[in-house]
Amino acid sequence: MFGRIARRYDLMNSLITLGQDARWRRRVAGALDGLPPSARVLDVGTGTGRLAEAVEEQLSGPTVIGVDFTVPMLRLAAHGLRRAAADALSLPFADGQFDGVVSGFLVRNLADLERGLAEQVRVLRPGGVLAILETTPGPPTWPISALFHLYFRMLVPVLGKLVAGDATAYTYLPESTLRFVRPAQLEKRLRALGLVDVHVDLMMFGSVALTTARKRGYPSRPGEVL
Numbered sequence: 390m391f392g393r394i395a396r397r398y399d400l401m402n403s404l405i406t407l408g409q410d411a412r413w414r415r416r417v418a419g420a421l422d423g424l425p426p427s428a429r430v431l432d433v434g435t436g437t438g439r440l441a442e443a444v445e446e447q448l449s450g451p452t453v454i455g456v457d458f459t460v461p462m463l464r465l466a467a468h469g470l471r472r473a474a475a476d477a478l479s480l481p482f483a484d485g486q487f488d489g490v491v492s493g494f495l496v497r498n499l500a501d502l503e504r505g506l507a508e509q510v511r512v513l514r515p516g517g518v519l520a521i522l523e524t525t526p527g528p529p530t531w532p533i534s535a536l537f538h539l540y541f542r543m544l545v546p547v548l549g550k551l552v553a554g555d556a557t558a559y560t561y562l563p564e565s566t567l568r569f570v571r572p573a574q575l576e577k578r579l580r581a582l583g584l585v586d587v588h589v590d591l592m593m594f595g596s597v598a599l600t601t602a603r604k605r606g607y608p609s610r611p612g613e614v615l
């Protein structure tokens with residue numbers, strides 16, 4: 390499905406989020422602010438690489454690697470981005486390789502959420518930062534919730550058909566979002582995996598969440614800011 394919509398994916402994101410997606414990605418990059426310039430960061434489900442680019446732009450000098458299993462999406466990423474075709478449920482990296490692991494709009498798509506999260510935690514070094522940007526099942530309070538559902542369930546599929554020529558993919562977007570766990574449940578799962586300092590930042594009336602956490606342990610690099 391992501392292969393089918395790859396060419397129109399970035400444009401659709403800007404339209405659906407009214408241009409807010411770029412700002413949200415900068416917030417993810419901001420969550421990695423304390424990492425040293427020599428940091429290694431993994432962007433899981435990088436797609437067209439926009440989140441990886443935001444991290445590269447905002448932090449000076451990190452090595453960012455983007456992985457995704459949809460090659461047509463990866464092909465559209467900026468030329469300079471280090472990238473690899475890989476499954477988020479079985480990351481081809483040794484334990485503790487990364488100072489930061491980020492993902493944008495990936496985790497609700499995972500066939501096995503527990504395993505995907507466990508993989509991200511496994512490749513993170515002790516003291517490293519995890520940042521997950523994802524849509525939520527929606528704002529909890531009426532009338533915003535009603536407007537959100539109307540927009541997401543009725544207008545987004547029409548936009549998907551008109552702009553990306555694929556109503557199915559943009560029907561999957563609201564459906565997978567509404568099926569996904571609420572931010573508090575995601576937070577609970579991260580704590581169960583042993584992560585600490587778990588923090589949820591809600592945006593766009595609670596329809597998007599940035600969840601950050603830290604892997605228990607000590608920084609391995611001298612001078613690193615915690």
Ligand SMILES: C[S@@+](CC[C@H](N)C(=O)[O-])C[C@H]1O[C@@H](n2cnc3c(N)ncnc32)[C@H](O)[C@@H]1O
Pocket residue numbers: 391402433434435436437438439440456457458459462475476477478492493494495498499500
């Ligand atoms: C909604 S897109 C997000 C792309 C990008 N991260 C962004 O911020 O726009 C979800 C991406 O996750 C990828 N994806 C979904 N499940 C995956 C998996 N198990 N392994 C690797 N990539 C996966 C899809 O191929 C797709 O490119």
